[in-house]
Amino acid sequence: MPSADDSPARLDRVTVAVLLVAALALLVRVVALGERTVHWDEGRVGYWTLRFLATGVFExxxxxxxxxxxVVDRAVFAALGTSDATARLVVAAVGGLAPLVALVFRGRLRGVETVLLAAVLGASPLFVYYSRFLRADVPLAVFALLAVACCYRAVDTGSKRGLYAAGLAVGLAATTSAFFVGYVACWGVAAALTFDHYRLLGEGAVARERLATAERALRARGRDVASAVGLALAVVLFFYAPRAGGGEGPGLWKPTTFPQVVDAAFAGTVAKFVGVRVVGRRHDGTHPFLPFVRDYAEVLAAVSLVVVGLAAVAFLRDRYGTREPRPIVAFHAYWAGASLFVFPVVTEVSAPWVALHTLVALAVPAAVGAGALVRLGRRAAARDDAASVAAVVVLALALTGHVGAVTASNVYASPSPENPMVHYAQPADDLNPLIEDVxxxxEGNDGTDVVFYGERFVDGYRADADRPPVNDEWGNRLPLPWYFERVGAETDxxxxxxxxxxxxxxxPVVVADPNARSTLDSRLEGxxxxTYRLALWNREVVVYVRSSA
Incomplete structure (x- = not known):
């Protein structure tokens, strides 16, 4: 419940504070956005977006x-050109604006908690790092959190706009990543446990009455609910619809093929997803569970310990230390707990970005926990309890100092194996000078511009890799295909x-395994x-660039 001092003037101050946090969050995300060499995953997304831009074909x-x-980056590339910075701009914008989602929670959070939620979303090191990264994990997390917040708003106020915004947010979340299925599973578990939470507290009748009230409200607003669902489906249709690019086959902009487009966007998408992500993982796609959970927990402990600790305090206090528990705290805590088991199962690689999907759930209880610390300090100040005030201030400085230190030492630093937020497939060397030389x-060359040498890069390679899937030889070239495609290089x-x-x-340019230098040095005089490291370790290439150029 909001606090009694949430007057209109107070809300205005909260809004201004959240807007300031969002502005700072945007700033820290766009500064030097293109300085770091792209990760292999970024290279894949960037390359296939460039091919989509060139051919108009997508599925x-x-x-x-x-x-x-x-779909979104294609429009960005067409308007702003291609670079590492423009490729990451959409994710940076979504991550930078994430603190604004806190304003939608004002009906369930106190004023100070709203500002603190904005701060958690804006300053958490893992959020900052992967908001500067061309993967859809941050957009998924932000859209999912927005969807939950809009559902709260719709339930609490009866707002039609809240329902429609929730539908839009769910639709967008569903277009970002297959991890969206994990969110749906976590929400189901969290809802069931939150209901059971109140039943165990002796408030089962109250919880059942709330469910009945929500059911009656949904029935009474059936048209609005249907419209919100229709909006979500329209968003899904727009993004998942195939693009024909003027060629044969169904395409979003070909009205005569609309029935096939709808079938491809819905039934076709589900069939592809099940075939690849479920059926295709029955054998070689499986992985050990406990090592993934261990890696997951290590990342959270290393870079998000403050958020985890504050969220744990809020949950324990809400469950055992208060007479009026808050459903929002229980739901988000259970959501986070479920994610610790769901995402290590659904992910195919153990990577730091997976922890984002627990961190976003922890953000709300962490804000509540931090708010409790602020209120403790205020009460101590009102009592003139200098010792307690000093203890709260020291603790607050320690928590914010930890977050600042992790951000400063890991977000903007050069990639290294010691950085817990960096994945193996992040090149350890800066490739921007190489691309400038290439x-x-x-320039002015007729014919092939870049030749890849050796079976590591060539055996089974398809030069027309406009769309996935591709073979290992193409993957061994990453992230170079993105850079070479960006400068218009013809490769062979x-x-x-x-x-x-x-x-x-x-x-003019030859790329090879370093083991081939004894063969190539004598042939490529001039x-x-x-040598460049295309991963954190054990992934090097040697690049020959004609010096006369």
Missing amino acids: YRPVAGGPFLY SVAI GVYDAAALDERASTP YDAR
Whole structure:
């Protein structure tokens, strides 16, 4: 319940504070946004978005993630050009504006808790890092949290806009990632446990009456609910609909194929998802459960310990230390608890970004826990209890200092294996100088610009990899396909030195495994050769660039 001092003037101050937090959150996300070399996942999304921009052809492929980033980034590339910064701009904007979601919670949170929720969403190191990353985890987390907040608003106020906003947010969340299925599972578990929570507290009749009231409200507002569901489905249709790009087959902008488009966007999407993410994982797609849970917990402990601790305090206090427990605290705590088991199962790789999907659930109880600390300090100040005030201030400084230290040392630092937020597939070297050299080297060149040398890059490679799935040889080139496509380089591959010698002319750029230097150095005289690390460890290439260029 909101506090009694939430007067209109108070709400205005809260709004201003949240807007300030959002402005700062945007700033920390866009500063030097393009400085870090793209991760392999970013390279995949960026490359296939470029191919979508060039061909106009697109269809949902489960192995490539949801369609949200491809569709939106295509428009961004067309308007602003292509770079590492513009590729990440949409995610940075969504992550930077996430603190505004706190304003939708004002009916359930006190004023100070609302501001603190904005601060958690804006300043949590893991959120900041992956808001500067071309993956859909942050958009999914933000849209999912917004959907829950809008549902609260619709239930509490009877607002039609709340219902429609919830429908829009759910639709957007469903277009971001297959992890959306995990959110639905977590919400179901959290709702059931929250109801049981109140039943065990002896308030089962109250909980049942609330459910009955909600059911009656839904029936009375059936038209609005149906409209909200229709809005969600319309969003899903827009993003999942195939694009034909002027070619054959069904396409969103081809009215005569609309029935096929609808079938592809809904039935086709479900069939593809089940085939790849469920049936296709029965054997080689499975993984040990406990090691993934361990990695998950280690990431949360290393970079989000403050949020986890505050959320735990809020949950325990709400469950055992108050006469008027708050459903919002229980629901989000159970949501976070369920996610600790759901996402290690649904993910296919153990990666730091997966922890975001627990962190977003913990944000609300963490804000409540931090609010309790603020109220403790206020009461101590009112009693002139200097010792208690000092203790609260020291604790608050320690918590904020920890968050600041983690952000400063891990978000903007050069990638390294010691950084718990960085995944293995993050290149350890800055590739921007290389791409500048390649861009100059291929200028005015006729024919092939870049040749990949050796079976590691060539065996089974398809030069027309406009859409996934692709083979391992294409994956071994990551993230270079994004950079070479961006500068318009024409690429090819050769298996061995004989094939390279047979070419009519040597290309301006040759990429090879470092083990091939003894063979290539003598053949590529007049080239500058440099070795680059395309991962945190054990993934190097040597790139020859014609020095005359």
